[in-house]
Amino acid sequence: MTEIRHIVFDIGKVLIHYDPNLPFSRIIPDAAERKWFFDTICTHDWNIEQDRGREWADAEALLIAQYPDRAEHIRAFRKHWREMVPHAYEGTVALFKGLIDAGHDVTMLTNFAADTFVEAREMYPFLNTTRGITVSGEVGLIKPDVAIYHRHAKDFDLDTAHTIFIDDTMVNVEGAKAAGWQAVQFTSPEMLRDDLTAFGVLK
Numbered sequence: 001m002t003e004i005r006h007i008v009f010d011i012g013k014v015l016i017h018y019d020p021n022l023p024f025s026r027i028i029p030d031a032a033e034r035k036w037f038f039d040t041i042c043t044h045d046w047n048i049e050q051d052r053g054r055e056w057a058d059a060e061a062l063l064i065a066q067y068p069d070r071a072e073h074i075r076a077f078r079k080h081w082r083e084m085v086p087h088a089y090e091g092t093v094a095l096f097k098g099l100i101d102a103g104h105d106v107t108m109l110t111n112f113a114a115d116t117f118v119e120a121r122e123m124y125p126f127l128n129t130t131r132g133i134t135v136s137g138e139v140g141l142i143k144p145d146v147a148i149y150h151r152h153a154k155d156f157d158l159d160t161a162h163t164i165f166i167d168d169t170m171v172n173v174e175g176a177k178a179a180g181w182q183a184v185q186f187t188s189p190e191m192l193r194d195d196l197t198a199f200g201v202l203k
Contacts, residue, residue, distance in 0.1 A: 002182060004201050006158045007099055009130075010143075010167035011110040014186045015096060016088045016124055023080035027073060041067055042077050050113040053140045081116050088124055091189025095196070100129055104201065108133040109152045109165065111142050111172075132156050143167070144175025153179070164199055166192060 012018040020038065028034040038044075041063055050059055056078045064071045100106050107130050112120070114137035121127045134152040141148035153160050165176035165183040176183035184195040196202045 001200055003162055004164050004182065004199050005162040006105045006107070006156075006164070007196075007201065008152065008158075008163060008165045008176075008181075009096060009106065009108045010165070010169075010172065010186070011108055011112065011120070011127065012085075013168040014089070014166060015092050015127070016085050016120065018085050020077070020084050022086060023076065023083040027076050027080070037070070037073060041070055042074060047077075048111070048142060050116075051111040051136045052142050053114065053137050056113070056115065078116075082119060082123065085120060085123065088126070089189065092186070092192065093126055095189060095192060097126060097129070099196075099201070106130045107152070107156050107158075109143070109148065110134070111136045113137040143169075143172040144178075146175055146179045149176055149179035149181060153181075164196075164201070166195075 009015060020042075021034065024034055024037070028037055046059065046063065050056060060074050060078070063074045067074065096106065108127070110117070110133065112135050114135060117135050117137065127133070132155070134148065134155065136142040136148060139148065139151055141151060143149075149165075152158070153163065160180040163181045165173065165181050166186050167173050167176070167183065168186045170185050173183040173185045182199065184192070186192055193202060
């Protein structure tokens with residue numbers, strides 16, 4: 001079994017909850033209309049470009065030019081962002097803190113807009129406790145592009161063969177493996193504990 005010397009955490013849906021429906025259930029109460037809005041206007045592909053580094057003002061202007069009657073709803077996405085990340089996952093955070101306290105080398109690699117990540121660090125101080133973080137919006141790269149894994153490994157001097165990555169999205173897990181890392185998909189704190197035990201990180 002490969003010895004694990006470096007542990008890298010994703011953040012959204014691994015350490016903290018994320019759901020745009022939380023504020024938008026109030027902003028657009030009709031479920032069908034809300035689904036149309038997310039499928040057509042403030043889509044995943046639109047939002048991921050902020051994770052890649054696009055400024056929110058530019059992102060909003062792009063959509064408002066196409067959907068001027070939806071300007072208020074478009075601006076609401078950034079305005080009410082904090083409501084989309086209402087709590088941390090206590091079980092995962094306990095594991096995360098335990099690994100750091102036990103002396104393991106823990107870093108984070110996340111797809112996150114640069115400015116909202118500043119807010120996340122204010123809301124969740126445990127995000128400031130690792131040796132370092134690669135934020136996609138700050139480096140202009142996003143998972144699952146292997147370049148962001150290579151960038152993280154270089155910046156934090158990781159031995160990739162002895163690195164394990166934890167992410168909730170399988171395509172990002174596969175991206176890490178393509179970059180030469182070990183990787184597991186996060187589904188629950190209990191499964192993560194089992195995975196880390198299987199890799200010899202936990203006893």
